[in-house]
Amino acid sequence: MRVGYLQFNPRFGEVEENVRRALALLSGEEADLWVLPELFSTGYHFTSPQEARALAEPVPSGPTTQALLAWAGERGCHIAAGLAELAPEGVYNSAVLVGPQGLLLLYRKAHLFWREKENFLPGDTGFQVAEVGGVKVGLMVCFDHLFPEAARTLALKGAQIIAHPANLVLPGVAQLTTRVRALENRLYLVTANRTGEERRGGEVLRFTGQSQIVSPQGEVLASSTPQAEEAVVCEIDPELARQKRINPYNDLLSDRRLDLYFR
């Protein structure tokens, strides 16, 4: 199976241009599953809930999800991507998984980071998996990486690959935690981060790039520099992520001591 990520620098508020440019960057490569960054079509740093609402789109009827669906349908591939979702009750920092069959997953970010708490509703979907060509794929978004429960929940639901759209600002942190999340759950983890900076509302946010694909052994199989805009693809064997037994005595999931946790 070929999995890939897109690392790129969207321009804040330029939804049409960002979607067009993201898909153009993917066009030179082929993958079965692509992962795009968090909020890839709008940019990240909203300065008010009103601004988030103005740029958010319903899923799946909004233009961003429709463009992803059309592209996935033409290419026969799947795409996981982060976007601002407009729902009747407000705006979520969401991620979708789409394929030729349509919308497979909608995930609303559970752990909102910093000012996201002012502009988005906390996610209510929980952590779900869906099948892509017989392989189970789960979604988490950016800051979720610092909460081991997110990846563990997806592993318990059978995820062999976690697609992780991100807009990371803390240098080097997720590059470490995602290796640990992959290792402790024996699954592949694909982090698609963005690059560049956003100067908005008197603040500057610098995004750290260094997107990566990590193996169930915690090895970095592919990675990018902090600045490059690029689509990177890697061949993986998802069967390796089914094996949770690490020696004849130990199994990462069934050795858990549920009788001792949270006591």
Ligand code: ACM
């Ligand atoms: C983040 O969750 N975008 C840091």
